[in-house]
Amino acid sequence: MKENIPITDVKPGMLLAKAITNDKDMTLCAEGTPLTEDLIDRFLQMEIDSICIESNKEMSQEEYLALKEKIEKRFVASYNSNSLLGKIKIALLGHLESHKGSS
Amino acid sequence: MKMEKEVILDKISFRKKVEQLSNLPTLPNLLDKFTRMLKDPKTSMAAFGKELSKDQMLTSKILKLVNSAFYGFPGRISTVTNALVLLGYDALKGLIISSNIFENLSPEAYPLWHHSVTVSLASRAIARELSLPDIEEFAVAGLLHDIGKVILHVEASEEYRTVINQAKKAKQPIWQTEGEILGFDHANIGLWICEEWKLPKKLTIPIGYHHMPAAPKEYHMRVAVVTMADILVRSMGGGAEDDLPLETPDPIIEKQVPLTLKQIRKLIEGIVPEFESLKRLAPKEIN
Missing domain, CATH: 1.20.5 (Single alpha-helices involved in coiled-coils or other helix-helix interfaces)
Incomplete structure (x- = not known):
């Protein structure tokens, strides 16, 4: 399930569920990318507030x-x-x- | 502990109160000035943006709004002129109005804010799916479609709560209950107010007719997109008043917005993550 979460809650290992693009619609980080500390730092520098991640929560x-x-x-x-x-x-x-x- | 107070609705005084509302909420004088500026063909977009930037409060509000996570522009918009070019004047004016109005909403009416924002997202997504031009105008029409309800909540909250309870009891759509009690509904109120504010017809008609999509003489497509977005969001449990049942939509919607099952599924997949994450935001965060 896809879920939007604040950047401050993002942990390494989570999967990016929606590509990050710049204002010219160029993909900076593709969908499905596993997130690392470095990537999260870069998103923070880019002042991105929230990202869409693949949540592994399964519905009972x-x-x-x-x-x-x-x-x-x-x-x-x-x-x-x-x-x-x-x-x-x-x-x-x-x-x-x-x-x-x-x- | 909060006690549920039973309010006996005085239909006549409620109706009178609402009728007097149409001249209550006023737009900042500033917007009037900008409207005049725009009518002058000599005004360039850049000059207009520059003039608008002089109002710091308004500028920060606009930039905060267009850059907020859910408004959906990838990357940062740092100047009012950029926002103006991206959104167009009509959409921007609608946004300014919405931020002014939603600010006065009590936390209790939070579901209405959530509903309005998700209908806005859905309207934009449907317009994009159908490759329509000016998708931001659809987004703003979606954002403002229930502005009549916002006004009822702000100006006549106690009476309106009774109307909502009555609709729940009768298990019928809220606008039908409003019609029975007032003789008009929140969409009519939205139409009066938007006409008062001199919003263009392409925005006022979808707002005013989203429950009667076949009634207007023009802009059927725009009405149908907003009505479809409203139905879609309510079907997902995103109605402003709990789970009131969905009424059978007017056939004109399907004619104007011929979405396939596959397209509807794609729209739902796109809206659900935003729908869920918006639940975590308090209304204050947009304003």
């Missing part, structure tokens, strides 16, 4: 079911799976599914 089965139930409750209006609401619901449940722990 209980969390998954609770979130799924919340989504179901929001979609009470009548619609079919081809409609806009139908597509949003399928996309949301798909997103949730992809972050479920494998256990």
